[in-house]
Amino acid sequence: MRVAELPQITADILMRLRARAPRVHCVTNAVAQNFTANVLLAAGAIPSMTLSPDEIGAFVARADALLINLGTFDAERRDSVAAALEVATEARTPWVLDPVFIDRSEQRSAYARTLVGQKPSAIRLNAAEFAALSGLEADDAALTRYALDTLAVVALTGNLDRVTDGAQHAVVENGHPLMAKVTAMGCAASALSAAFLAVESNPFVASAAALLAFGVAGGIAGERATGPGSFTAAIIDALYALDDTALREKARVR
Amino acid sequence: MRVAELPQITADILMRLRARAPRVHCVTNAVAQNFTANVLLAAGAIPSMTLSPDEIGAFVARADALLINLGTFDAERRDSVAAALEVATEARTPWVLDPVFIDRSEQRSAYARTLVGQKPSAIRLNAAEFAALSGLEADDAALTRYALDTLAVVALTGNLDRVTDGAQHAVVENGHPLMAKVTAMGCAASALSAAFLAVESNPFVASAAALLAFGVAGGIAGERATGPGSFTAAIIDALYALDDTALREKARVR
Amino acid sequence: MRVAELPQITADILMRLRARAPRVHCVTNAVAQNFTANVLLAAGAIPSMTLSPDEIGAFVARADALLINLGTFDAERRDSVAAALEVATEARTPWVLDPVFIDRSEQRSAYARTLVGQKPSAIRLNAAEFAALSGLEADDAALTRYALDTLAVVALTGNLDRVTDGAQHAVVENGHPLMAKVTAMGCAASALSAAFLAVESNPFVASAAALLAFGVAGGIAGERATGPGSFTAAIIDALYALDDTALREKARVR
Numbered sequence: 001m002r003v004a005e006l007p008q009i010t011a012d013i014l015m016r017l018r019a020r021a022p023r024v025h026c027v028t029n030a031v032a033q034n035f036t037a038n039v040l041l042a043a044g045a046i047p048s049m050t051l052s053p054d055e056i057g058a059f060v061a062r063a064d065a066l067l068i069n070l071g072t073f074d075a076e077r078r079d080s081v082a083a084a085l086e087v088a089t090e091a092r093t094p095w096v097l098d099p100v101f102i103d104r105s106e107q108r109s110a111y112a113r114t115l116v117g118q119k120p121s122a123i124r125l126n127a128a129e130f131a132a133l134s135g136l137e138a139d140d141a142a143l144t145r146y147a148l149d150t151l152a153v154v155a156l157t158g159n160l161d162r163v164t165d166g167a168q169h170a171v172v173e174n175g176h177p178l179m180a181k182v183t184a185m186g187c188a189a190s191a192l193s194a195a196f197l198a199v200e201s202n203p204f205v206a207s208a209a210a211l212l213a214f215g216v217a218g219g220i221a222g223e224r225a226t227g228p229g230s231f232t233a234a235i236i237d238a239l240y241a242l243d244d245t246a247l248r249e250k251a252r253v254r
Numbered sequence: 255m256r257v258a259e260l261p262q263i264t265a266d267i268l269m270r271l272r273a274r275a276p277r278v279h280c281v282t283n284a285v286a287q288n289f290t291a292n293v294l295l296a297a298g299a300i301p302s303m304t305l306s307p308d309e310i311g312a313f314v315a316r317a318d319a320l321l322i323n324l325g326t327f328d329a330e331r332r333d334s335v336a337a338a339l340e341v342a343t344e345a346r347t348p349w350v351l352d353p354v355f356i357d358r359s360e361q362r363s364a365y366a367r368t369l370v371g372q373k374p375s376a377i378r379l380n381a382a383e384f385a386a387l388s389g390l391e392a393d394d395a396a397l398t399r400y401a402l403d404t405l406a407v408v409a410l411t412g413n414l415d416r417v418t419d420g421a422q423h424a425v426v427e428n429g430h431p432l433m434a435k436v437t438a439m440g441c442a443a444s445a446l447s448a449a450f451l452a453v454e455s456n457p458f459v460a461s462a463a464a465l466l467a468f469g470v471a472g473g474i475a476g477e478r479a480t481g482p483g484s485f486t487a488a489i490i491d492a493l494y495a496l497d498d499t500a501l502r503e504k505a506r507v508r
Numbered sequence: 509m510r511v512a513e514l515p516q517i518t519a520d521i522l523m524r525l526r527a528r529a530p531r532v533h534c535v536t537n538a539v540a541q542n543f544t545a546n547v548l549l550a551a552g553a554i555p556s557m558t559l560s561p562d563e564i565g566a567f568v569a570r571a572d573a574l575l576i577n578l579g580t581f582d583a584e585r586r587d588s589v590a591a592a593l594e595v596a597t598e599a600r601t602p603w604v605l606d607p608v609f610i611d612r613s614e615q616r617s618a619y620a621r622t623l624v625g626q627k628p629s630a631i632r633l634n635a636a637e638f639a640a641l642s643g644l645e646a647d648d649a650a651l652t653r654y655a656l657d658t659l660a661v662v663a664l665t666g667n668l669d670r671v672t673d674g675a676q677h678a679v680v681e682n683g684h685p686l687m688a689k690v691t692a693m694g695c696a697a698s699a700l701s702a703a704f705l706a707v708e709s710n711p712f713v714a715s716a717a718a719l720l721a722f723g724v725a726g727g728i729a730g731e732r733a734t735g736p737g738s739f740t741a742a743i744i745d746a747l748y749a750l751d752d753t754a755l756r757e758k759a760r761v762r
Contacts, residue, residue: 030559050328309616
């Protein structure tokens with residue numbers, strides 16, 4: 001993929017999402033569940049959020065992609081992840097790891113490292129979480145090395161979003177400062193990445209495209225919002241309406 | 255009830271709700287809890303959402319209606335349902351069953367069938383859930399038969415909403431396509447049905463009126479919203495302001 | 509503090525919050541988690557919401573204030589509170605108790621009384637909860653006596669908000685009727701009080717200022733909203749933009 005083609009590719013993936021309505025099962029934190037479900041619906045996917053270890057296998061078996069987000073992690077979620085990954089691995093279902101707040105808890109950080117060993121398609125995280133996960137400062141060389149070591153796409157979000165599979169690199173400059181003032185924005189970006197993986201087999205392309213879609217939607221929302229409360233609704237409206245024209249006009253990728 | 259009277263009856267029930275502020279206890283899924291509480295408050299009811307098996311009996315004993323929603327079902331919710339139904343049955347508190355996603359998990363489907371045996375006042379569900387629950391395709395004859403068999407009002411929502419107690423039938427054509435693009439809309443409709451049951455003793459009337467109120471509010475919201483994000487706030491605003499004039503002008507029931 | 513200075517003091521605390529971005533860890537109910545996180549972010553704080561007893565100590569150890577809210581209380585939350593308070597007490601981290609719905613459950617009420625013995629900086633509650641906690645009717649004399657007995661600031665919210673540490677008293681008349689029509693408004697006010705305690709060492713001042721900030725934001729939101737749905741976004745927007753001019757012009761304190 002040439003990065004210049006990313007806006008059009010992103011529009012194509014969004015069209016596939018809306019046409020196919022893939023199922024995305026989410027093990028995610030209590031704060032993010034509602035917003036994540038609404039972001040997935042706005043993009044065209046069908047979310048499910050059941051956590052019970054007894055039932056999660058049945059949901060993952062019928063899902064097209066899986067999200068594992070470590071926010072508000074607890075015993076039930078840990079058991080659920082084990083059950084979910086067993087099914088996803090067997091079925092080769094793509095999955096995204098979002099190691100929320102692993103910089104706050106050594107126990108969570110150690111657990112995240114074991115999950116990386118179970119071969120996520122992509123890892124979406126911020127700089128502090130990357131440092132806690134890899135032991136490396138989050139510069140381009142470290143991202144490349146970590147992607148090569150883990151065979152996962154690494155998607156680092158912040159003022160800029162940087163995505164790499166070790167061989168290819170993309171930088172997305174879209175987004176808006178209010179995204180840091182609303183909870184679960186990163187969580188929702190990870191869920192959107194899982195939805196993109198459900199309809200796009202190249203995980204680097206899927207991850208970069210998802211962050212571009214979310215960033216462009218965030219930029220549009222930022223123009224309309226009067227603060228973080230109205231921004232929350234506006235980014236969902238913008239994602240729902242996102243099309244190739246907006247993506248081509250507004251994308252800032254390299 | 256003649257169906258033509260449903261708009262005025264719905265307005266009357268809403269007035270009673272606002273005057274009496276009944277308590278509605280909800281065992282509901284993690285994704286829906288916040289939106290459900292806000293829908294209930296907008297309609298005039300007082301929601302509570304405690305799940306702990308130790309405490310739920312105390313909450314249900316003081317409640318005027320109960321919702322049991324099977325989304326994100328887990329061990330704690332299962333224990334809670336048992337404790338809640340014991341109190342509700344003893345006190346003859348009306349309750350609504352919402353068998354979310356039972357088409358995805360045979361275990362959940364089997365459990366839902368045992369709950370139907372505990373005599374819900376109404377069951378609110380979609381066509382796939384009805385098929386999983388009853389083994390029948392969701393046509394009018396099957397809804398009638400299932401209502402007669404279970405002695406519950408069956409409220410099937412979708413592009414049209416169909417409500418029956420086996421003897422009486424109502425079809426509500428209100429609503430808006432964006433309702434399918436926001437999570438927990440069906441869950442909230444079930445909760446609203448429970449609130450209506452708290453102040454209207456005829457479960458068929460209460461269920462049909464609740465779906466009409468929610469559908470008309472959804473239609474008004476759809477005229478104002480610019481996407482599913484703004485729709486979420488707009489349907490709550492519309493429900494809060496809903497009156498007999500809007501119900502009479504906009505209701506499409508038969 | 510002279511109460512007339514409260515608007516300017518509140519503006520100063522908000523500036524400190526935005527500059528320092530303190531961490532506020534919240535044990536709070538499932539209904540309130542998302543809205544609470546967004547209120548904290550809008551005010552300038554960094555929320556975390558992990559409940560697992562295994563990890564909560566690590567989060568509280570890195571936090572500048574703690575909220576303990578008893579809504580949707582369950583076994584996991586009870587174990588979490590014990591672990592959280594052990595760390596907070598050792599580190600002298602300020603914490604706020606919000607005894608949600610203790611008037612509905614004697615078990616919860618008894619538990620809340622044991623928590624009061626662990627010396628919260630402030631207790632934010634409504635009149636029914638105050639009665640269940642203290643055995644007293646919620647008049648000024650009772651608030652004063654309870655504050656002196658417990659050494660906690662008592663912040664009673666309702667049509668008026670009354671705050672006292674037993675020696676000083678403030679009444680805040682701001683706010684808006686729609687605040688009673690949106691779930692988790694009281695919960696968010698408690699969380700905001702915890703954030704203010706993170707940057708203001710006088711708990712009476714911090715509590716009164718937090719309620720003034722939230723009440724003024726609520727008043728501004730009420731002017732803009734068309735119902736409780738739009739109010740939810742509007743109060744977050746208003747809190748995010750709140751400044752000394754709005755506080756001085758709109759504050760009604762005595």
